[in-house]
Amino acid sequence: MTYQLAQVNYSRLLAPLDDPRLAAFVAGLEPVNAVADAAPGFVWRMQTEDGDATAIRAFEWDAGESAGVIVNMSTWTSIEALAAFVYGPLHVAFLRQRRKWFEKVERPTTALWWVAAGHVPTTAEAEERILHLREHGPTPYAFTLRRHFPSPDADPEDARDGDPGWLCPA
Template identity: 30%
Template sequence: MDYRLVHFNCARPMGKFDFSNEFVQVFVALLPRIFKDGDAFEGLIHHDHGLRCPDGSWRGFTNAFPYPQEWRAPDISTLAVWRSLEDLKAFSHNGRTHPPGMRRLAQEIDRSDGPGFVMWWAPKGARFTLEDGWQRLQHLRQHGSTDYAFSLDQPVKCPVAA
């Protein structure tokens, strides 16, 4: 069996989630370029994006606004399937848009809930939703790195093909 690396990450901006927030302005401006770069990157097989709202519902970026003023900011989320951990690292650290954009926004992220990034190995062709990724992240936050959900700091080797 052939395996792929799946990753889920989320970032919750500090402050209000509206266009007066510089994080929101920059993020919305960068998003189309990051998606275009992802689509062109050979090692990225699939990616999906959305907003996890405080009530547990999911929204796409096209229906993000108006956002309820009484809610804290959503978790801006990505689920992606990669050929390998090396491909994920290459895109994240060497890409044209993602690295500089995320470095610019890094200080504007609320990290109070713990890690915002989780990975796991899945058989080639397996499908996952953003909610599946959210649940894996909760597992990592509660149990630390395991074969089920692991971090970049404690990666799990790809299972050997049977």
């Protein structure tokens, strides 16, 4: 069986999406998503039939006092492919501005896990993975880019389990 990498991340909004304080974030969504969609190794991104990922409801149990939660979920052919996008120039520039738009959360709001190729993960699966990561830390069931695990069908000789030096910039 072949596997793909699923990823989810969510953020607590500092203001509603139609608030002027989030205008730069909203304006950047389409270009950032277009880069992701065209990236080598990209497979799938969660969105409505209209192409709107911001309309997806999940993780509302963790909204706190925020203006709401925004969710991103996608699948990739490999950890390397996801990392190349995440640490690419456009996404990094966008990410650097996140404190203007999102609350700081002390617990993990991003999780990665392996799925069978072609499987479309659900928000319920994603919520379960985040909760598992929060309770147990990185494991093969739910992990991070910094502490990751090889796909279930990886050759153990080729696995670089959790070595962030080869993947994540310091």
